[in-house]
Amino acid sequence: DTEVTQTPKHLVMGMTNKKSLKCEQHMGHRAMYWYKQKAKKPPELMFVYSYEKLSINESVPSRFSPECPNSSLLNLHLHALQPEDSALYLCASSQDRRRGYEQYFGPGTRLTVT
Amino acid sequence: TQLLEQSPQFLSIQEGENLTVYCNSSSVFSSLQWYRQEPGEGPVLLVTVVTGGEVKKLKRLTFQFGDARKDSSLHITAAQPGDTGLYLCAGAKTFGNEKLTFGTGTRLTIIP
Numbered sequence: 001d002t003e004v005t006q007t008p009k010h011l012v013m014g015m016t017n018k019k020s021l022k023c024e025q026h027m028g029h030r031a032m033y034w035y036k037q038k039a040k041k042p043p044e045l046m047f048v049y050s051y052e053k054l055s056i057n058e059s060v061p062s063r064f065s066p067e068c069p070n071s072s073l074l075n076l077h078l079h080a081l082q083p084e085d086s087a088l089y090l091c092a093s094s095q096d097r098r099r100g101y102e103q104y105f106g107p108g109t110r111l112t113v114t
Numbered sequence: 115t116q117l118l119e120q121s122p123q124f125l126s127i128q129e130g131e132n133l134t135v136y137c138n139s140s141s142v143f144s145s146l147q148w149y150r151q152e153p154g155e156g157p158v159l160l161v162t163v164v165t166g167g168e169v170k171k172l173k174r175l176t177f178q179f180g181d182a183r184k185d186s187s188l189h190i191t192a193a194q195p196g197d198t199g200l201y202l203c204a205g206a207k208t209f210g211n212e213k214l215t216f217g218t219g220t221r222l223t224i225i226p
Contacts, residue, residue: 004156006156031212033212040219041219042202042204042216042218043157045213048212048213050212056212056213090156090157091156092156100206100212100213100214101144101145101162101206101212101214102147102159102162103147103212103214104159105149105156105158105159107156108154110154
């Protein structure tokens with residue numbers, strides 16, 4: 001099973017809302033990632049978790065707050081977003097950081113900020 | 115700075131034709147991956163190549179890693195409409211480095 005699941009599939013939120021994106025994998029992977037992808041662009045790395053600890057934050061604004069409750073789950077909490085934050089948010093996982101070159105992506109959450 | 119340049123950026127061909135997509139860099143990568151992404155979906159890992167000169171085949175797709183590990187190519191034989199999508203190469207500078215450098219992407223359309 002090489003599946004990474006993400007919910008919701010689509011999300012529309014106002015700039016004052018608080019929402020969360022969820023990601024789950026059951027492959028026993030110990031590294032998980034959040035990416036942001038704008039239209040016609042490649043994915044941009046936001047955060048990396050390794051063994052449930054945040055290991056990389058690519059200078060992401062604090063209105064994005066990641067959380068890794070356990071080895072299978074990854075959340076991205078959203079608060080006070082801006083319209084320019086509208087994008088496809090992708091979650092990925094890899095066996096561990098050492099095998100981080102082979103990442104398996106979820107289907108993404110299409111976020112629209114109004 | 116975009117370290118991985120893909121060409122062509124767009125490609126539209128008839129079903130049954132052959133095509134090659136290129137991924138080039140001035141940097142050396144320890145491994146290179148190819149992904150295919152369909153609209154509104156996440157990228158799907160197609161292959162990983164790690165050895166200079168390595169060739170891997172996946173049905174009608176042939177992937178090659180350059181001898182110097184700076185470039186890669188993807189060749190599709192007898193393209194089918196199901197091959198339509200955005201093809202992304204992605205490189206890892208070193209093993210143990212989970213930060214992938216993504217290519218600029220090639221949007222492929224196969225016309226039935």
